[in-house]
Amino acid sequence: MRVHFCGTRGSTPAPGPEFVRYGGHTSCVALATGAGTPAPTLLLDAGTGVRTVSALLGCQPFRGTILLTHLHWDHILGLPFFESGDHPDAQVTLRLPAQADGTDAESTLARMMSPPFFPIGPHQLRGRWTFDVLPPDESAEGGFAASGFRVVAKDVPHKGGHTVGYRVTDGRHTIAYIPDHCPTQIGPGPDGWGEYHPAVLELARDVDLLIHDAHLLAEEVATQASFGHAAADYAVELGRRAGAQRVALFHHRPDRNDEALDALVQRFSSSTVPVIGAADGLELAW
Ligand SMILES: [Zn+2]
Numbered sequence: 040m041r042v043h044f045c046g047t048r049g050s051t052p053a054p055g056p057e058f059v060r061y062g063g064h065t066s067c068v069a070l071a072t073g074a075g076t077p078a079p080t081l082l083l084d085a086g087t088g089v090r091t092v093s094a095l096l097g098c099q100p101f102r103g104t105i106l107l108t109h110l111h112w113d114h115i116l117g118l119p120f121f122e123s124g125d126h127p128d129a130q131v132t133l134r135l136p137a138q139a140d141g142t143d144a145e146s147t148l149a150r151m152m153s154p155p156f157f158p159i160g161p162h163q164l165r166g167r168w169t170f171d172v173l174p175p176d177e178s179a180e181g182g183f184a185a186s187g188f189r190v191v192a193k194d195v196p197h198k199g200g201h202t203v204g205y206r207v208t209d210g211r212h213t214i215a216y217i218p219d220h221c222p223t224q225i226g227p228g229p230d231g232w233g234e235y236h237p238a239v240l241e242l243a244r245d246v247d248l249l250i251h252d253a254h255l256l257a258e259e260v261a262t263q264a265s266f267g268h269a270a271a272d273y274a275v276e277l278g279r280r281a282g283a284q285r286v287a288l289f290h291h292r293p294d295r296n297d298e299a300l301d302a303l304v305q306r307f308s309s310s311t312v313p314v315i316g317a318a319d320g321l322e323l324a325w
């Protein structure tokens with residue numbers, strides 16, 4: 040499996056000279072089956088980072104699946120600017136969490152992506168696009184198929200809208216992707232950073248890589264958890280408890296510059312689980 044970090048920032052893009060090493064694009068991770076250089080077929084979220092997937096594809100049309108964890112701006116804003124998706128020969132299945140009011144997937148997306156908020160609606164993207172909600176409760180059956188991968192989706196607490204985390208395997212290696220997660224909504228947990236609840240423990244169990252919300256620092260949880268995020272310290276401890284091989288801190292706060300993110304990663308230099316700071320353009324392969 041090859042993992043491309045295309046956008047690692049949370050909430051809003053963060054351009055500027057103090058953000059060049061970790062990057063300023065919002066959430067998007069592209070996955071390819073096999074460790075060689077095959078084209079990515081599965082995209083997790085479509086923040087502004089999804090624009091860079093076109094370069095990975097050599098501007099060829101995208102043929103695959105986009106799975107959204109939820110519909111906050113930072114996870115969808117790149118969608119209409121994804122050139123390899125907005126292409127006459129693209130074939131894209133986009134799936135998102137079911138909405139409480141039963142609104143279908145395309146109509147849900149169109150609430151953000153249609154005039155007067157945006158010039159075109161989802162149905163005006165070129166190529167063949169299919170919009171659907173995630174299959175209901177299939178996780179117990181080993182998940183659903185998605186463009187060469189199997190995926191388990193589980194609800195996680197966040198703020199404002201149905202949010203899921205994903206566990207993705209190509210049959211040989213497995214990653215978990217939980218970019219927006221507010222574990223303190225369930226309870227304070229043993230260290231005050233939030234509960235290590237069954238859904239995330241199951242998503243992260245024995246994964247090769249846990250990509251997790253690291254928006255906050257432990258010392259910020261008390262005053263800022265109401266924004267709906269987790270502390271980096273929680274992400275690392277979750278990785279340890281779940282038996283993850285490696286933790287990638289993700290969804291960086293937009294005002295956390297390169298220096299601050301270096302310090303954040305350094306905080307975990309003696310962790311029993313190896314910790315990296317996800318950065319735009321980083322690739323990992325097994
Ligand atoms: Zn977010």
Ligand SMILES: [Zn+2]
Pocket residue numbers: 109111197219
């Ligand atoms: Zn969010």
